[in-house]
Amino acid sequence: MTTITKIALGNNGPLVSKLGLGCMRMSSTWGRAATDENESIATIEMALDSGINFLNTGDFYGSGHNEMLVGKAIKGRRDDAFISVKFGAIFYGGKVLGLDLRPIAIKNFINYSLVRLGVDTIDLYQPCRLDNSVPVEDVIGTVADLIKEGKVRHLGVSEITADQLRKAHSIHPVAALEIGYSLADRQIESDLLPTAKALGIGVVAFANTAEGLLTGDLKAPLPENDYRHHFSRFQGDNLVKNLEKVEVLKQMAKDKGLTPTQLAIAWVNAQGDHIMPLVSMSRRSRLPENIQAMEIVFTPDEMHTLNTHFSQNAILGGTYLQR
Numbered sequence: 409m410t411t412i413t414k415i416a417l418g419n420n421g422p423l424v425s426k427l428g429l430g431c432m433r434m435s436s437t438w439g440r441a442a443t444d445e446n447e448s449i450a451t452i453e454m455a456l457d458s459g460i461n462f463l464n465t466g467d468f469y470g471s472g473h474n475e476m477l478v479g480k481a482i483k484g485r486r487d488d489a490f491i492s493v494k495f496g497a498i499f500y501g502g503k504v505l506g507l508d509l510r511p512i513a514i515k516n517f518i519n520y521s522l523v524r525l526g527v528d529t530i531d532l533y534q535p536c537r538l539d540n541s542v543p544v545e546d547v548i549g550t551v552a553d554l555i556k557e558g559k560v561r562h563l564g565v566s567e568i569t570a571d572q573l574r575k576a577h578s579i580h581p582v583a584a585l586e587i588g589y590s591l592a593d594r595q596i597e598s599d600l601l602p603t604a605k606a607l608g609i610g611v612v613a614f615a616n617t618a619e620g621l622l623t624g625d626l627k628a629p630l631p632e633n634d635y636r637h638h639f640s641r642f643q644g645d646n647l648v649k650n651l652e653k654v655e656v657l658k659q660m661a662k663d664k665g666l667t668p669t670q671l672a673i674a675w676v677n678a679q680g681d682h683i684m685p686l687v688s689m690s691r692r693s694r695l696p697e698n699i700q701a702m703e704i705v706f707t708p709d710e711m712h713t714l715n716t717h718f719s720q721n722a723i724l725g726g727t728y729l730q731r
Contacts, residue, residue, distance in 0.1 A: 412459035412702065415681055418583040419608030422531070422562065424490050426677065427702050428462035429455045430614060430688035434477055435470025436502075443690040445477060451692045452481035456488045458699060464586075464612070464686055466494035466536060467521050475524035483526060492532040492612070493521050494566055494586070509535055509542040511550040518559055532584060534564030544575050552580040564612075570603040577607050584610040586686070591657070591675055591718040592618035592641075592650075598720070605682060613679075614686040617672045621650060621723070624658040624668035641725025649724055656717045660710060670697060674704035675714055 413426040434448035452463065463482070465474045475493070482489045495517040498505045514535075521530060533554065535547055554560040562583035565576050576582050585604045587596055593615065604611050617623050619636055628647045636642040641650055654668065661668045676685045687698050706714070 412699065415610070415684065417532075417562070417610040417684075418581075418682075421583045421610060422490065424462045424610075424684065425460045426684055427460055427699065428464055428492075428612060428684050428686040429460050430686045431463060431465045431474055431478055432469050433688045434690045435474040447692065448477055448690050449481045451689055451695065452478065454692050454695055455689075456482070456485065458695060460699075461488060461490045462492065462612075462684065462686075463489050464492045464494075464614075466497070467517055467524075468495075468497040468499050468536075471499065472520065472524050475521055479524055479526040486527060490531045491525060491527065492534070492564060492584075492586075493525075493530050494534050494536040495521070496535045496537065507535075507537060507539050507541060509538070509547045511542075511546055514547070514550045515554075518554055522559065529559060529561055531561045532564045533560040533562075534566050534584075534586065537567045538565070538572050538576075544572065545579055548576045548579040555580070570599040573600065573603055573607070573609070577609065582607070582609050584612050586612040586614060588615040589613035589676055589679075589683075590616050590618045590622060591672060591714060592621055592723040594718070594720045605680070609682075611680075611683045612686050613676050613683055614688070616676045616685050616687060617669055618723070622654060622657060622668055622672040624654060624661065626651060626654075639726055641723060643725065646725040653717065653722060656713065660713070664704075666701075666704065667697065670701040670704060671714075673698060673701040674706070675711075677702055677704075678706060678711070 414423040415426050417424050434443050463478055465478050467475060495514065496507045496509050498508050533551055538544060538547065551560060551563050563580050564584040564586060565573060565582055566586040573585060589596060620626055628651055630636055630642055640646055657668045657671055661671050673685050673687060689695060
């Protein structure tokens with residue numbers, strides 16, 4: 409079995425697997441149906457057995473269902489798992505109502521998460537976004553207090569700007585930045601990624617296939633009930649032209665005897681030792697393929713082709729990061 413490399417999450421941070429497991433798709437979130445619970449738990453267990461210890465969840469994924477699922481999977485093997493939890497989003501009827509980042513709300517959120525997960529401490533705790541509704545000092549300061557109390561080990565942040573990252577880090581050391589990053593979404597290379605690296609903050613990169621655009625499986629137009637219709641990159645001529653761009657990735661994958669998804673993950677992995685691809689999976693059958701992606705090496709010519717063909721703004725339309 410392939411051994412998953414361990415990296416420090418930020419300067420002198422905890423050791424975590426270079427590949428992270430995103431658990432969101434195991435629950436009903438963003439209109440998706442929940443997957444088979446037994447299969448989801450088996451997937452988490454197999455990931456842990458394979459050396460993937462970074463498990464990413466959120467207290468609003470499936471209204472707490474996701475945390476309970478993770479809790480069941482890690483029962484009896486807490487030390488094998490590094491648990492990352494996002495908080496702050498308020499859902500009702502499957503729709504986002506906004507954020508609640510008040511200190512009193514955060515202190516409420518953490519207690520429910522600890523119970524659902526069945527743990528005494530959460531390894532990485534992070535606001536899912538910062539929207540200026542509450543001063544950054546209050547949000548980060550509250551998590552810092554939870555760290556002092558022993559309920560949290562490390563502070564994380566998610567989907568923020570470079571200025572917000574610098575501000576948060578000045579209040580309390582940030583271990584990790586969770587952010588969308590892929591061949592199709594490279595805007596963060598201009599400012600946010602260099603800022604994280606300069607501050608010694610690890611990067612947890614999700615949406616490596618850009619909501620499925622880079623898998624090579626999509627065809628235009630999408631089915632009427634597909635949630636991706638909300639994003640302009642998947643609409644009309646944008647989708648047609650974007651899929652034409654993906655043909656280069658498909659051909660390279662074919663030449664290497666791999667899948668476009670594997671190459672998309674491998675490209676993110678190759679961007680630095682401080683960057684972790686966070687891959688959502690809900691089936692055990694996906695694990696071997698995604699683990700193999702961590703061993704892929706690109707030639708200089710292949711990397712040049714990808715970086716040139718998928719330069720910043722090469723993909724048309726809005727992205728998850730701009731939602």
